[in-house]
Amino acid sequence: MVSDEEGHRGDGTEDGGLRPGEARERVYDALLAVRPPVDVLVLADAVLVASELVSNAVRHAGGVTGFRVSIGDGEVEISVSDGSQARPCERTPRPLVREGGYGWGLVTRLARVEVVAGPGDGKTVRARLPLTSAHSAYEHPRFVPAQRRPPDGGMR
Numbered sequence: 001m002v003s004d005e006e007g008h009r010g011d012g013t014e015d016g017g018l019r020p021g022e023a024r025e026r027v028y029d030a031l032l033a034v035r036p037p038v039d040v041l042v043l044a045d046a047v048l049v050a051s052e053l054v055s056n057a058v059r060h061a062g063g064v065t066g067f068r069v070s071i072g073d074g075e076v077e078i079s080v081s082d083g084s085q086a087r088p089c090e091r092t093p094r095p096l097v098r099e100g101g102y103g104w105g106l107v108t109r110l111a112r113v114e115v116v117a118g119p120g121d122g123k124t125v126r127a128r129l130p131l132t133s134a135h136s137a138y139e140h141p142r143f144v145p146a147q148r149r150p151p152d153g154g155m156r
Contacts, residue, residue, distance in 0.1 A: 018064040023054040027078060028146075030069045034131060037145035042133050045110045049127045050078045052103035057082040057125075059100075065122060075128050078111075083122040087115050 027050040031043050050069070057064045057080050066081030090108070091101040107113060111127035118124060 018054060018067050019058070020051040020054045023050040023064075023067060023078075023080075026050070026067070027069050027076070030071055031076060031146055032148070034071060037147075038131050039133055040144045040146050042129070042131060043146035045133075046076050046078065046129050049107050049111050049129060050080075052107050053078060053080040053125055053127060056088060056103055060084070060088075061086065061122070066119065066124065071131070074132070075130050077126055077128045079124055079126045081119055081122055081124040083120070085117070085121060085123060087123070088125065 024047045027046050028043065031038050031046060054064055054067070061082035061084035063082065064080060065083055066079070068077075068079040070077045070079070088104045088107075090105045107127060111129045113128075114126045116124050116126065
């Protein structure tokens with residue numbers, strides 16, 4: 001199992017204010033190290049889930065108190081802790097007023113999600129995604145490995 005616990009503190013203290021972009025980079029780096037390589041679609045889903053979980057913690061729960069990316073048993077687990085006991089809930093998006101409301105619904109559709117109490121008075125949201133995808137397999141002729149540079153032409 002590979003794990004990125006940089007910035008993760010199990011004591012419930014602030015980890016320095018992790019932002020969504022930093023979470024995306026940590027997930028990206030962790031998945032680029034997987035062999036055989038994961039498909040770019042798997043990477044995109046995992047990066048989106050991390051970004052949304054961190055955004056929700058920052059926006060609705062006072063900030064991130066812990067963050068971890070673990071890879072093993074054919075899946076990636078993204079864990080985000082915050083200081084609020086309030087469970088995430090789906091909201092009705094209001095696109096014309098640009099208030100969001102899409103994040104939690106996206107997360108629950110892309111990943112198996114578990115919300116657990118702690119650390120301290122807060123909670124941890126764990127999202128697990130498979131390293132393979134129904135719409136893309138390593139042996140499939142349209143497989144595009146995740147990489148730092150987009151494929152030639154930027155198209156799948």
